[in-house]
Amino acid sequence: MPIGYYLALSGVLFAIGAAGVFLRRNLITLLLSVEIMLNAVNLSFVAFGRQQGSVDGQIITFFVMTVAAAEAAVGLALVIALFRHRESLNPEAFTSLKW
Amino acid sequence: MTTYSFDAVIPIVCVILAGLVVMLAEAFRGRGEKMPLGGLAVIGLVGAAASSVLLWNRNATSFGVVTADNFALFLNLVLVAVGLMTVLITAQTADRDKLPAGEFYATALFALVGMMLMVQASDLLVMFLALETMSIAVYVMTGIRREAVNGTEAAFKYFLLGAFASAFFLYGVAFLYGTTGSTSLDRIGTIVASQAMAPNPLVLMAVGMLLVGFAFKVAAVPFHMWSPDAYEGAPAVVTGFMSTGVKAAAIAGFTRVFLSALEPMIGYWAPALWVIAAATMVLGTVVGVQQTSIKRMLAYSSIAHGGYLLLGLLAGSDVGKASILFYLAAYALTNLGAFGIIALLGSYSRDNDNLRDYAGLWHSHPVLATLMALFLLSLGGFPPTAGFIAKWYVFSAAIGAGYYWLAIIGFLSSVVSVYFYLRIVVMMFMTDRDARPVPAPVTGIALAGLALSLAGVLYLGVLPSQVIEWAQASVATIF
Numbered sequence: 001m002p003i004g005y006y007l008a009l010s011g012v013l014f015a016i017g018a019a020g021v022f023l024r025r026n027l028i029t030l031l032l033s034v035e036i037m038l039n040a041v042n043l044s045f046v047a048f049g050r051q052q053g054s055v056d057g058q059i060i061t062f063f064v065m066t067v068a069a070a071e072a073a074v075g076l077a078l079v080i081a082l083f084r085h086r087e088s089l090n091p092e093a094f095t096s097l098k099w
Numbered sequence: 100m101t102t103y104s105f106d107a108v109i110p111i112v113c114v115i116l117a118g119l120v121v122m123l124a125e126a127f128r129g130r131g132e133k134m135p136l137g138g139l140a141v142i143g144l145v146g147a148a149a150s151s152v153l154l155w156n157r158n159a160t161s162f163g164v165v166t167a168d169n170f171a172l173f174l175n176l177v178l179v180a181v182g183l184m185t186v187l188i189t190a191q192t193a194d195r196d197k198l199p200a201g202e203f204y205a206t207a208l209f210a211l212v213g214m215m216l217m218v219q220a221s222d223l224l225v226m227f228l229a230l231e232t233m234s235i236a237v238y239v240m241t242g243i244r245r246e247a248v249n250g251t252e253a254a255f256k257y258f259l260l261g262a263f264a265s266a267f268f269l270y271g272v273a274f275l276y277g278t279t280g281s282t283s284l285d286r287i288g289t290i291v292a293s294q295a296m297a298p299n300p301l302v303l304m305a306v307g308m309l310l311v312g313f314a315f316k317v318a319a320v321p322f323h324m325w326s327p328d329a330y331e332g333a334p335a336v337v338t339g340f341m342s343t344g345v346k347a348a349a350i351a352g353f354t355r356v357f358l359s360a361l362e363p364m365i366g367y368w369a370p371a372l373w374v375i376a377a378a379t380m381v382l383g384t385v386v387g388v389q390q391t392s393i394k395r396m397l398a399y400s401s402i403a404h405g406g407y408l409l410l411g412l413l414a415g416s417d418v419g420k421a422s423i424l425f426y427l428a429a430y431a432l433t434n435l436g437a438f439g440i441i442a443l444l445g446s447y448s449r450d451n452d453n454l455r456d457y458a459g460l461w462h463s464h465p466v467l468a469t470l471m472a473l474f475l476l477s478l479g480g481f482p483p484t485a486g487f488i489a490k491w492y493v494f495s496a497a498i499g500a501g502y503y504w505l506a507i508i509g510f511l512s513s514v515v516s517v518y519f520y521l522r523i524v525v526m527m528f529m530t531d532r533d534a535r536p537v538p539a540p541v542t543g544i545a546l547a548g549l550a551l552s553l554a555g556v557l558y559l560g561v562l563p564s565q566v567i568e569w570a571q572a573s574v575a576t577i578f
Binding site: 007014017018021027030031034037038040041044045047048049051052054056057060063064067070071074075078079081082085086094096097 | 224227228231235238239242245248249251252253254255256258259262263265266269270273274276277280281282328331332
């Protein structure tokens, strides 16, 4: 299968994630959107690695997954802290700072 | 593969160890037991500074991905100064704000590890990991006062847009990896240079993605919207820390990637960066003028300063790179001083960060008012302070490289910005205080920190030649 398909899929996923960050109205979904973006990048790393016949691309993916996990941990902790203040997951509820 | 040298990572390891020790000391101490956690942090930072000085001119590299060239070492010293000032101010404010001191110091040290690694990275994957180490720690610091809804909200906004930007950065790395088969800056540079005439579209996309990622991190327009919120919502100490440390690390990474590996593509990214730099300077100043919260005002001022730094990056010459280093040193000392004063004047229940809170400060806190005035004058670029020399140096680099219009825009916006710095000064010295409560008097170790940073600001302003020489030596040997 030519690499173009993988890259196109990765581009679509990245765009879906990026659009989600701006369009979705739920804090958890916002987190998921960012994760989709990172995983889209992972897909392209693996595809490029395979195209070049080296394992570097797949190794990089492990680093990225680790980082994404750490990021998700902090993100979820922040969501919980926010929820305790307002009992809501809607970003519109958090407007004490000008956005 | 040759033998690995561990020399280049010694400054980073010092800070990691200090962070771990502080974290464990906090975890194992008995209830109510006093422990000099700040002192432990200072020891680690001094170790990092000492090892950076010892590594000077040795161009050590470790594992092929971390380099300790003079450029990185100079910035390591700036970052250590940022860390020291943060520790000194926090020593004073942690109890007042009911911050968990050990956690705070440990997180700050881990953020510094990320910054130093980012400055020293010569491989894009390592730079990404450093960026995330730094960012995740700073998200936590922004929201460290969980009971304050402002802080948590600021932390989440910062987190969301920061993670978004990191994804862009990483996508750029992926494209470069796809076209060159490597994440090492040296190899990427060689391959990109060989096809500079007819670049692969993937390389162009990579340049765009990396530009977006870095522009987010340095809070350049139009990717700046997180920064006023994050700077306003975070505790003032943290604002000082991230407006200097994060910016220094991000600009350093920006410079290293765009002026070494991607320099052959300068014809493609320079026009975009021109627009970004101009917009950043103008918007940071114009919107800053309208603010009534000092923290928010200085947030916009810090956006504008990011624009001046991009001017040095765009100039790209040796003078330009040296001017970036000098500017970062001057800006770090000045901005930390100003935010340190804001932090010291706040109280647990009130930030005291409205412009009106500074009315008549000269009568209640003459020393702090004088220090604040000097820091603000330095931010505005008045002689004989560091800010003046730094701006002059950056603008002359831009003119030397032929960016006349950009230098003029920068000069004009810096003239306008004087208005809002002086507004605070006038408020402090010439306005009477209304019924607002007077902030508590400030004494102790934090004043020593402020005095040190003032000494630095005046030294750089009056006798800059030595540091300029070091800055020039820093860029002479590399890229």
